[in-house]
Amino acid sequence: MSALSILLITTALVVLFALFAAGVAGKLARLDGASYPTALARAAVTFAAVLTLAAAVTSALAAV
Structure with missing residues (x-):
């Protein structure tokens, strides 16, 4: 598998x-x-939080 597909x-x-x-x-x-x-706002906040967490983990792992 190429790096792009991964x-x-x-x-x-x-x-x-x-x-x-x-x-x-x-x-x-x-x-x-x-x-x-209100439920839609909570869902949007959760969506953004998951993406932010994924970005933070990616940047932390990139430093290693």
Whole structure:
């Protein structure tokens, strides 16, 4: 496998995991009684947090 294909597969997996986490966060917010805009905001924050965490781990591993 080339380095580009590994990079693309890893990026796709991270985005899919972020979407899954955002969906779960939105569903849990709705089950908790939050309105749709609030649940969407919580899902968006979770999506951004997962992507930020992935970027931080990547930069930390790149330094090693």
